[in-house]
Amino acid sequence: MIEVIDAERCTSCDICVNVCPTNVFDKTDGIPVIARQADCQTCFLCELYCPEDALFVSPFADLPQDVDVVALKQGVAMGSYRRAVGWTDETKTLRGIDRSYLLFGH
Numbered sequence: 001m002i003e004v005i006d007a008e009r010c011t012s013c014d015i016c017v018n019v020c021p022t023n024v025f026d027k028t029d030g031i032p033v034i035a036r037q038a039d040c041q042t043c044f045l046c047e048l049y050c051p052e053d054a055l056f057v058s059p060f061a062d063l064p065q066d067v068d069v070v071a072l073k074q075g076v077a078m079g080s081y082r083r084a085v086g087w088t089d090e091t092k093t094l095r096g097i098d099r100s101y102l103l104f105g106h
Contacts (some may be wrong), residue, residue: 001040002047002057003067006078007031009054016055018047037064044081053079 001023005016010031017025017032021043026035040057047055056072058065072078077087086094 001042001064002034002037002055003065004056004069004072005031005034005055005068006073009052011052013051013099015049015051019045019049021045047079047081048085048087053082057081
C-alpha cells in the first residue's frame with residue numbers, strides 16, 4: 001500500500017498520478033496527494049516510475065502501516081523496488097537476470 005510521498009524529494013512531475021491504475025493520487029498545484037489509499041493494489045508502479053525515489057509502497061497491502069519517514073529516508077527503503085528490478089544506473093545489470101527461480105525454485 002502506498003504510504004509516503006517525500007515532499008523533499010518529489011518534483012511534482014505527476015508521473016505517479018499518471019501510472020497509477022486505480023487512481024490513488026490527486027494532482028495538485030504542487031506535490032500529489034494520496035487521496036484514496038485504500039484503493040492501492042500494491043502494484044509498485046508509482047514507486048517504480050518515480051525518478052526521484054520520493055515514494056514508498058509498503059509490501060503489506062492489507063492495512064495502512066505506521067511508517068517512520070525519517071528512518072525510511074535514512075535507510076534504503078525509498079526507491080528500493082526500482083533498485084531491485086534494475087531500473088537505476090547502479091542496478092541496471094540486474095535487468096537481464098531471470099529471477100523466476102526465486103519465486104518458483106527453478
